[in-house]
Each structure stands twice: as structure tokens, then as C-alpha cells.
Amino acid sequence: MSTAALRLEGRRCYSREVAAFVAELAGRAGLSRGQTYRLRLAADELTTNAVVHGYRGGAGAIELAGCVAEEWVRLLIDDEAAPFDPSGHDPAPRLAAGPAAGPVGGYGLLLVRHSVDDFAYEYVDGRNRCTLTVRR
């Protein structure tokens, strides 16, 4: 098993740093192009959510930890914003409204759920922790 970690601290979105971290992790795990894209998408959505909604544009730390095992790749995303369980998000009302009506956003967590084989959340030691798992 091999691991990697990245700590991001500031008040901006980290899409590019997250993309580079996921690309390295996925490359080490031998994930397909599609699996790599989807893991990046899920990680991007969760980290952007933490910056925009969790820290509300203020400064705050986000930590990524990647782990490659024989049968799976796991990416842990931690932040220290107020507790928020994205796994409990129900996309049905936004989907029912359709894109022509309502808020222009609200799709990020839906994409997270569809992008990985398993998605788990826990609040531990004052931190939100999202765990993304992709089968190799």
C-alpha cells in the first residue's frame, strides 16, 4: 500500500492543485482515463464546496490523503469548516425543477455520488472527512 498527502491553505478554489494530486494518485494506481476523470471531478466538487460553502470564502485548511491498495484507491478529503454531511444531500428537488428554473447550481454533490464506487462521510476530531473509493 502506498500513500500521498497534500495540504491546501488559503481562501481560493484549488481545482488545479486537486487535479494534479488526483492525476498522480490515479497514475500510480493505474486507473483508466474515465476513472481518473471522475475521481478528479468528485474531489474538485468536494474541495470547491468546502471553500465556497464551508469556509464561505474565508481562509481554511483542506487536506487530501490518497492511498492505493491492491483492489482500490481511496482519497480522503478533510476540512475544518462547520459540520456538513454531503452524503445526506438529496438532489431530487433540484433535478425535478430542471435547469430552466431555480438556482443555476446545486449539481456538485450529485456528480460526486455518480463519480466514485463508494462515498462516505464522518465528522471526526472537529473535521469533516469525505472518503472517496474507486475500485481498481
Add this chain to the structure above:
Amino acid sequence: MSIDARITVRQGIATVTLGGQADAASVDRIDRLLVDVVEQRPRQLVLDVSELSYLSSAGLRCLVRVHQQLGRDVEIVLLNPSEEVAETVRLTGFDHSLTVQHRRAG
């Protein structure tokens, strides 16, 4: 690589070419471009995403916003999306609001 965004308007058809990565880091640029599109009041909007390698919900939000601003009477064509970009559009139901076309050069 960030976003490469261009707009051309001809005979009421606005073509927006998006290349690169449409994510939270590039939404300001995309939004500015799409404001220009709305001001042109086109009868059709072609979103040429042949060279768009990545679309997150932040990028998608820009497209949904321009759809809402133009109204349902303006047809939106999504041209040459990659498999992954098309999947994102489909999952969010946005595919019901536009026409997906695949045209390859040559």
C-alpha cells in the same frame, strides 16, 4: 492549462468555443463571455466544446445561467462533447434543454 474561450456571432447564431478546463478557476472568464452572448440576443447558441477536456459543476453553472437568461425559445446546441462532458450534462438533466451534436472535421 486553463480555459480558452471565444465567441463569434453570425446571422443570429452565436458560437461559443470553449477549450481546456471549465472549473471554479475559470468560471469568471466564461461568465464574462456569456454576458456578451446574452447581449447579442441570438436565436441559436452553439457551444462548441470539441476541445473542452473538463467540466465541473462550476463550469456547468455558467451554461445553465446563460440558458436561463436566453430563455427557452433560444435553441442551444452542444457540439462535440467528450464522453465525460456529455455524461455530466446528462446526469444533471441539462441534456433535455439542449441538442447534442457530434460533427467531426475531415
